[in-house]
Amino acid sequence: MALVFGRIRIAKPFAEWHRVFLEHVQARRACGIEDVMCAPVVGSQEVIYVVRTDDPRQVHDMSWSAEARAIIESSGHVIGSEVYTVCDEVG
Template sequence: MALVFGRIRITQPFAHWHKAFLAHAPARLAGGIEDVLCAPVIGSQEVIYVVRTDNPRLVHDMSWSEEARGIIEASGHVLGSEVYTVCDEV
């Protein structure tokens, strides 16, 4: 398993983004992505989230999928702002 640390810009308050993130959790889980944590970045309009998956590429691909894109954009997630760090889970 890998841990994927994602950092994204958001245009909405964290609470708005977080509600959409939680609503999308079943789709991520069905796609093989398990949520670990998420938190707002202090002093910035950004979020850091961590997920666990066997296929880290899925995290990026799901963000850009036609099925998820509308939900993600409505959440305030600025598509294209993603910075990912992939780590081995030890």
């Protein structure tokens, strides 16, 4: 398994982004993506989230998929602002 740390800009308050993020959980699970945590970045209009998956590429591809794009954009996620760090999950 890998842990994917994502950092994104959001154009809406964290609470609005988070509500849509939680509503989208089943779609992430269907792609083999398990939520670990998410939190707003202090002093910035950004969010960091961590997910666990066997296929880290799915995290990026989901953001750009036609099926998820409208939902993700409605959350305030600024498409194209993503920075991902993929780590091996140890122990």
